[in-house]
Amino acid sequence: MRLKREAVRAAWEQLEGSKVHTHFLGYLAIREAAQTDGRTEDLRVNFKSFFDRFLRANGMSEDVPYIKPFGGPTNNKNVAGSYAPSSLRGVAPLMKVASYDNDVTPVTFSLLPKHESLALQHLLNGRPISLDALGVFLYRDYLVAPEIASYEGIKDLTQREFGLSEEEVTSNYSTPFFYKGALFR
Structure with missing residues (x-):
């Protein structure tokens, strides 16, 4: 159906x-990886795969492949690059609920303790x-x-x-x- x-x-x-922050989508990708792997640390997250499965829209061009209900429109084809340490720089809202280990290849993510309440505060703006x-x-x-x-x-x-x-x-x-x-x- x-x-x-x-x-x-x-x-x-x-x-x-x-008024949800656009990084909430990255948080969901990390949550999905955590659920799949059965742990919250050292997660290899395939952000592009997540976006392709849940945010690619039929009829969209290759230049603007994704739709997002929060965070405004996107013409970002390089989704994985948006969640790279060089883009997040440790100050992005996603870094208030998760951390990354840049010393391994590929980069791994870990959910912070109490990430659920942190997500409500920093990604859902308390609502x-x-x-x-x-x-x-x-x-x-x-x-x-x-x-x-x-x-x-x-x-x-x-x-x-x-x-x-x-x-x-x-x-x-x-x-x-x-x-x-x-x-x-």
Whole structure:
């Protein structure tokens, strides 16, 4: 089953208005790597792969391949370079929730202790966002199995993919989704 355009549009509009820092996307990429590897340290994060899977938009040119619901438009084809130590320089908002080890090749990332609350403060600007809206946006181009095709299914999929605890969902992703129609067609 596919998500309805109206639901995706509503998710985009809600996320776009949330004032989330663009580095939140890099944080999600690190979270996905942590969930996959079963650890929070020494993670090899493939930012380009993450952007290709979740932010590449059909019909976009190679010059502007990605769409982002927060942080403004991007014409950055070199996503991996945006998360390189030379770009982050240790002062970027992402560095308030994660660290990197530049002494190994490729560079590895580690989530800082209490990164969940740090992400709320530094990447979400102290305001929770909607887990439902985030999930609808991220999975907008995917076929979803019928047993997942619901608000609860999208929430569970997103929570599992990024290793979000119930406590974190309650604190960081508790804003309701402002779309109440059927999600799937």
